[in-house]
Amino acid sequence: MAGLYAITPEDPDTHRLAEKLTAAIAGGARLFQYRNKSPDRAARRTQAESLLGLCRDAGATLIVNDDLELALAIGADGVHLGRDDGSVAAARARLGERKLLGVSCYDSIELARAGVAQGADYVAFGSAFASPTKPSAVRAPTALFTQARAELRVPIVAIGGITPENAPIIIEAGADAIAVITAVFGAVDTAAAAAAFCRHFQRGQT
Numbered sequence: 443m444a445g446l447y448a449i450t451p452e453d454p455d456t457h458r459l460a461e462k463l464t465a466a467i468a469g470g471a472r473l474f475q476y477r478n479k480s481p482d483r484a485a486r487r488t489q490a491e492s493l494l495g496l497c498r499d500a501g502a503t504l505i506v507n508d509d510l511e512l513a514l515a516i517g518a519d520g521v522h523l524g525r526d527d528g529s530v531a532a533a534r535a536r537l538g539e540r541k542l543l544g545v546s547c548y549d550s551i552e553l554a555r556a557g558v559a560q561g562a563d564y565v566a567f568g569s570a571f572a573s574p575t576k577p578s579a580v581r582a583p584t585a586l587f588t589q590a591r592a593e594l595r596v597p598i599v600a601i602g603g604i605t606p607e608n609a610p611i612i613i614e615a616g617a618d619a620i621a622v623i624t625a626v627f628g629a630v631d632t633a634a635a636a637a638a639f640c641r642h643f644q645r646g647q648t
Contacts, residue, residue: 445473446472446620447621447622448622450493451628452480460493469634469635470640472502475505475507487516503542505520508522549583562596564618565590565596566598567590570617571603571605572603587612599617600613604622606638
């Protein structure tokens, strides 16, 4: 996995969120994470299924944040787990080998090593920069991405405060993908915002 990793904001309006996701796809995004902490499981499932359908139609990937049961129920492309979201090894066993499994590692190479050993397909470090979504989040230094790139044999994801302007710093440090919420879904022009991120990876391929 590589490129823009667009994480959906929490929005009870599925139509509005679907329009934003469609615009992000138009801008070049092909990797999404559905993030919704609502206690209403039925509403989350309905919304997730709607977004998964859009992703399927576009040939895009949808990973569910923090909810293995939801990911399995809707047939999502994978799940992303945080530190307190259960055993990585157990999730791997239930997902099988064909689904994607990502883990949040914050500022810890040790968590990344453990996650990979238990079957994670990718690891995420952050906050790469000051984050408007999680202003109190620990910071992951650029040197950590360089270390992870040299040591681990799985894709490295950067998250937290990433913009089109500072993205090259973290990509050069070793990130394969950049995960963003506000910089894409909070933009006035979602398609243009997604395209601005995707261009950094297109340049790297030429």
